[in-house]
Amino acid sequence: MAKLAAEGMNLLLGLLIGSLVCAVFTRVLFGDVYVWGFLFQMILMAVFLIFSLAVTLFFSSLFRNQLAAGGLSISVILAVAILSIIPNVGHFLPGGLINWGNRLVLGTAGNAEWITLILTILLIALSVFGAWLNLKRKEL
Numbered sequence: 739m740a741k742l743a744a745e746g747m748n749l750l751l752g753l754l755i756g757s758l759v760c761a762v763f764t765r766v767l768f769g770d771v772y773v774w775g776f777l778f779q780m781i782l783m784a785v786f787l788i789f790s791l792a793v794t795l796f797f798s799s800l801f802r803n804q805l806a807a808g809g810l811s812i813s814v815i816l817a818v819a820i821l822s823i824i825p826n827v828g829h830f831l832p833g834g835l836i837n838w839g840n841r842l843v844l845g846t847a848g849n850a851e852w853i854t855l856i857l858t859i860l861l862i863a864l865s866v867f868g869a870w871l872n873l874k875r876k877e878l
Contacts, residue, residue: 742795742866749787753780772845779839782855789832789858790815792865799872832858 757780765771793814797807822833834854 739866739870742791742869745791745795746788749791750784753784753787757783772843775842775845778842782835782839782842785855785858785862786832786835789862789865792862792869796865796869796872799869799876830854830857832861 757776761771761773761776764776790811794807794811797810797814798804801807801810818831819833822828822831822837828834828837829851830853832854834851835858838851838854
């Protein structure tokens with residue numbers, strides 16, 4: 739779980755730096771920036787990135803070969819992204835967080851997709867728990 743914490747902090751630091759630069763350039767190029775929408779989008783993006791990291795950690799705990807773990811992780815994340823296109827299904831998948839964040843930045847929040855956020859957090863917990871069980875069983 740130290741791997742999740744270290745890589746998670748690295749991801750979040752990169753997201754913070756990237757989002758600050760993006761906000762500055764948006765302000766310079768377009769003038770006004772909806773700060774609260776932008777902040778909430780970055781929080782939702784952080785949850786999505788942690789989900790991607792948790793899935794990668796889970797598959798990394800299953801396979802010794804990092805190519806197999808990486809390939810399956812990317813496949814699952816792409817499958818989730820593709821399924822998020824389906825209107826009635828996309829509201830419940832982690833990709834829905836990105837759509838919700840985009841609407842927040844535009845100031846047209848529409849329906850808050852709290853169920854998507856809760857389900858994504860549950861998927862993160864399930865992936866981390868599965869990785870923990872796999873690593874416990876292997877007794878590194």
